[in-house]
Amino acid sequence: MATMISRKLKTAVRVTLLLCWIGLNPGMTVAQEAGVVMPQRGLCAHRGCMDTHPENTLPAFREAIRLGAQMIEFDIQLTRDSILVLMHDETVDRTTNGHGRVGDLTFAEIRKLDAGGKKARDFVGTAIPTFEETLAMMPRNVWLNCHLKGDEAVGRAAAAMVARSGRMHQAFLTCGEKAARGARAEVPNILICNGENRYRTNTPLYADETIRMNARFIQLLRATPGEDRKEVMEKLRQNNVTINYYYAKSADELAGLFAEGVDFILVNNLAEFGVEAAKLGIPAWQPKF
Structure with a gap:
């Protein structure tokens, strides 16, 4: 016994x-998460459904999920006391009732701000979410385009949070080279989207550097008039780089972009663009929690 x-x-x-x-x-x-089926192409809700909801907030993400986004994009920064929060601008002035640089404010100070009232009365009292809260409410089968604002410190912190939250299969960090190095130092196999601004406007160089750094994703900018990207797109495809595109201004651009080889297209008006995507054989994605 x-x-x-x-x-x-x-x-x-x-x-x-x-x-x-x-x-x-x-x-x-x-x-x-090997059994999770991830979308192969579709629409990326830029800062959530920012056309109808306050950007980079949980209500905007819930609406994006409801409408069937295949990918959701949001921006991440560190507060003065090193908490990862969602905010696009360097300051909180444009989207909240507060003032000051995100990096100069503590989390407690940022948490008191109203991030919804400037969008509409229905959103008064909406808080600036943390990265951790955002990950926790997301489906497990939607790509999470985590756009980092900062260098090594935010890269390390964001990578650690992704790993700790069990989202390694779906969350990727869109960032510059310094942040990418910090992220990989913390979590070597974190998914990276090359967002280095030094050469992003030079599409062939951007593609080459993305391949060189072994990034899984790239986020191409809008093409200049007459720019031929056929060779670049083929090179990215041969190297298994997922191609995001920032961004489509009107729904009638979708067909051409998908035909060109773009995988995911960032949009501000997901409801409108989703109707056109469905006509192209890309229906609303069914989230799994």
Whole structure:
């Protein structure tokens, strides 16, 4: 009897240690989510449904999920006390009732701000969310385009949060080279979208540098008049780089962009663009939680 209890205790200890190891090993997160089917192409809700909802807030993301976005994009910064929050601008002035640089404000100060009232009365009292809160409310089968504002520090913090939240299979960090190095130093197999601004307007160089740094995603800017991207698109495809596009201004652009080889197109008006995407054989995505 004592021997049997001892064996059970040893087995329990081994299982516990294995589960702890899986939780601490970012690479295993991908394996744990191997059964999740991710979209191959579609629409990316830019800052959520920012046309009808306050950008970079949970209500905007809930609406994007409801409308069937295949990808959701949002912006991340560090507060003065190193909390990851969602905000596009360097300051909180444009979208909230407050003033000041995000990096100069504490989380407690930022949390008191109203991030919805400037959009519409229905959103008065909407808080600026943390990155952790945002990850927690997202489906597990939608791409999360996490646009970092900052360098190594925000890269390290964001990568650690993605790994800790079990979102390694779906969340990627759109960032410059410095932030990418910080992220990979923290979590070597974190998914990266090359967002280095030094050369983003030079599409061939941008593509080459993306491939060189082994980034999984690229986010092309709007093409200049007469620009031929056929060769660049083929090179990206051959190197298994997922192609995001910033951004479509009207729904009638979608057909040409998808035909050109773009995988995901950032849009501000998801409801309108979703109707056109459905006509092109890309229906609203069904979220899985």
